[in-house]
Structure formats: structure tokens, C-alpha cells
Amino acid sequence: MKTRGAVLAAAIAVAVLVAPAVARADEVFNWNAIAQGETVLLRPTAHGQLRGMAMVAGAMYDAVNAVDGRYQPYLVDLDEVASPGASTDAAAATAAYQVLLAITPDARHAALEAAYGATLLPIPDGPEKEAGIDAGEAAAAAMIASRQGDGFLANFIPSIGAGAGDWRPLGWPLAPVFDPDSWVANAKPFLLESPSQFRGDGPNPLNSGAYTEEFNEVKQLGELHSSKRTADQTAAAVFWQFAPVALYNRLARDLATRFGLNAADQARLYGEINLAAADAATVCWNNKYYFKFWRPRAAIREADTDGNAATIADPNWEPLFSSATPTTPALVTPPFPDYPSGHGCVSGAVLDTMADFFGTDKPEGGLTVISGRTLGGVQIAPRTFERFSEVRKEVIDARVWGGIHFRTADVHGTVIGKKVAHWVEKHYFQPLG
Numbered sequence: 001m002k003t004r005g006a007v008l009a010a011a012i013a014v015a016v017l018v019a020p021a022v023a024r025a026d027e028v029f030n031w032n033a034i035a036q037g038e039t040v041l042l043r044p045t046a047h048g049q050l051r052g053m054a055m056v057a058g059a060m061y062d063a064v065n066a067v068d069g070r071y072q073p074y075l076v077d078l079d080e081v082a083s084p085g086a087s088t089d090a091a092a093a094t095a096a097y098q099v100l101l102a103i104t105p106d107a108r109h110a111a112l113e114a115a116y117g118a119t120l121l122p123i124p125d126g127p128e129k130e131a132g133i134d135a136g137e138a139a140a141a142a143m144i145a146s147r148q149g150d151g152f153l154a155n156f157i158p159s160i161g162a163g164a165g166d167w168r169p170l171g172w173p174l175a176p177v178f179d180p181d182s183w184v185a186n187a188k189p190f191l192l193e194s195p196s197q198f199r200g201d202g203p204n205p206l207n208s209g210a211y212t213e214e215f216n217e218v219k220q221l222g223e224l225h226s227s228k229r230t231a232d233q234t235a236a237a238v239f240w241q242f243a244p245v246a247l248y249n250r251l252a253r254d255l256a257t258r259f260g261l262n263a264a265d266q267a268r269l270y271g272e273i274n275l276a277a278a279d280a281a282t283v284c285w286n287n288k289y290y291f292k293f294w295r296p297r298a299a300i301r302e303a304d305t306d307g308n309a310a311t312i313a314d315p316n317w318e319p320l321f322s323s324a325t326p327t328t329p330a331l332v333t334p335p336f337p338d339y340p341s342g343h344g345c346v347s348g349a350v351l352d353t354m355a356d357f358f359g360t361d362k363p364e365g366g367l368t369v370i371s372g373r374t375l376g377g378v379q380i381a382p383r384t385f386e387r388f389s390e391v392r393k394e395v396i397d398a399r400v401w402g403g404i405h406f407r408t409a410d411v412h413g414t415v416i417g418k419k420v421a422h423w424v425e426k427h428y429f430q431p432l433g
Helices: 004-015 027-039 046-068 088-103 108-122 127-146 183-184 209-221 231-239 244-258 263-291 296-302 340-356 390-403 407-427
Strands: 366-369 384-385
Touching: 027 046, 027 108, 027 244, 027 263, 046 088, 046 127, 046 183, 046 244, 046 263, 046 407, 088 108, 088 127, 088 263, 088 296, 108 127, 108 384, 183 263, 209 390, 209 407, 231 390, 244 263, 244 340, 244 366, 244 407, 263 296, 263 407, 340 390, 340 407
Parallel strands: none
Antiparallel strands: 366 384
């Protein structure tokens, strides 16, 4: 194993030749952007991305808070790691770098070493720099240790139902496509007490008027070639089918810049939203495999089996989220249950956490969200909003427009996310003194 001196020397040597990856205001901002870029590459699951980003953001928060000292730590003992006067940049970068080394493939490490060296190079040598590195190393070590045996990628094959309303994966029973995210249903939460802490109210009964209404809504608006869905609704549906790690961390950095957040407050913002997002995914997937409710594609194709005379089957129905929609990568009906919506849970947690952090649903200057999705070979334009709640509402609508969720799954998902956000606000990141 390399010594600290050897690692730093190698990193700085490379950094002399390699420019920092991001033009930065400070290293908390910079390493949040670097971590976003690295964690979106993590495979095989989207929730591996959420877990990775939460690990980086939580460690950065603890490291910077060891210097700042105004808030409760997440994992470290402030009596042991408090470092007033230390270099915040060194602390943040070291925490992020060490966690990223632990969770990314070896092929990514040279680029990380270069970025780390570029961070350390302009920081004057001395006790402040060393103390910052020490704080970052302590925070990273605590985070890495806390996630050992947390259930990441643990094998979990759910039971498959065959009746009306029962979820089963696409291709069942001949060539089923199983959920690569199923492990997250039983993962160790970062902040919650258990994966089942917030149980949803469940999907609507198949013979209910509410189910009939939502069935007809998604059948019309979510159909591949719907004449009812507008061009903007189509664009919105595709826009939001993008990694939440990228959508919301970029938004957080934009807000941090606009409102002039210092390094410590940035670290707290990034820590709060990413830890909340990861736990929202866990509690969401625990709900999914508790209720195991079918997706609209199965429900519409097999409506003649649901005991509801008001739902009319269409055995050839396909959603907008189909390989026939011109976007890369291809869109599909996800291979996991409908209820509740994963994007709803994560978005609800992040957006309500942001509103709690800034103390308002309507931040001055509004909100601009950027997606990397294309439609017809053209990148979809950023979408703008005045309120966090408006973003949440569009996420709810977009999953119906995409044809992959009943509205109740989306609404209840955001409610679960809101509960996660309020739990975080009440129990973590509290001011000291």
C-alpha cells in the first residue's frame, strides 16, 4: 500500500500536467462535481450511484464540519477530529478522494489522483494543510467502515405473482428481466431506522373508481403514439428519465453559487440531499417489494383479467418508454414494481430537503434543471420552475406521460420522500450550541 507521502507525490506530479476537472469556486463545489461525474459511471444500478454519492457527500460534510464545527457530525466524533483553522479545501478533497478510491474501478484512479493533486498543489504546505488532510482521511475512513456489509448488491430475487394486479418482470416466465436494483430494498439506511420505516398506503384496489380513472389516464397519455399527450409533455417525460444524482447535484451547485454559500454550508447542503436521496430509494424499494403491484403495460394488456368491467384491455399497448422512442439509451418499462415511484421518492426527498435548507419553496431566481437526455437526436432543453413544489409536480406528471406509472404511485412516492426529508431535518445536521 502506498504511504500518504507517496500518494500525494504521485498525485501532485500528475496534477502539474492535468488541469482540474471543474472550474471551481472552492473545493467543496469542485469535488461535488467530480463525485457526480464518477458516481454516474457506477454500475450496474442507479441506486449504486445514489449510494456512492451519499458516501462522498456524507464524508465531505463530516470533514468540513470538523473544521467549521457548527453542526452535529454525521459519523465522526468531533472531540477526536475537530480541526479549527485547518484547510477546508484539503479536508473536503481528501474525504471525497478517499471515498471515491474505495468505490470506483481501478481504471478511474489515475484521473482521481490528478484531480486530487490539482487541489492540493496551490494549498500552502504547513499544519493547516496537514490538519485538513487528517480530517478528510478520518471522515472517509468512518464512512467506508460504516458501509461495510450494508447490503450493496446483495442477492435478492423476489417472489413473482401471476394474478391480476401482481407484478412480474418483463419476459416472464420465458426470459424474465430481473431488477438490478432489488438489493436496495433491504440495504442498511444512512439515516433512517430501517428500510421499512415509512410504509405507503398502497395502490388503489383494482375494482375502485380511482383505479379506473388512473388506468384510463395512463392508457391515453402514456401510450407510445398518444394523440392526447402534447409535445412538451413528451419532452418532459423523457427529460426526467435521467440519473437523479446528476439532475439534483447540479441544481444544488447552481443554488449554492447563486446564494453565496460558504464551503461549510455547501457541504451540509450536499450531504443532506444525497443522504436523503439514498435513504428514499431504500424505503421506496422496500415498499415496491411489499406491494408488488403491476405496471401500466401489464395492467392495460391484461385488463380483461382484473375484474373491473370499466377497464378495457389493449393487448398491443406500448408506453412512451419503449425502444421505439428515439432517445439514447433506449427507454423501457423498468423491470420492478409500479408502487411507489422511485423517481417520486427520490425527488420528493431531495426537493423537500432543499426547501427545508433554504427555508422557502420559492427561492429567488427560480430553478433551472438540466438533463442529459436527447429526443430525436437533440438534447432536451433545460426546464425552469419557480418553486421546488412545481418540480415535484412535474416529476409526478412525467411518469404518467411516460406510461410507466399510475398516478398514485407517483404521488405516494413523493409523500414518502417528503417523510424522509422531514426525518432528516428533525434528527440530523442540527446546529451545535
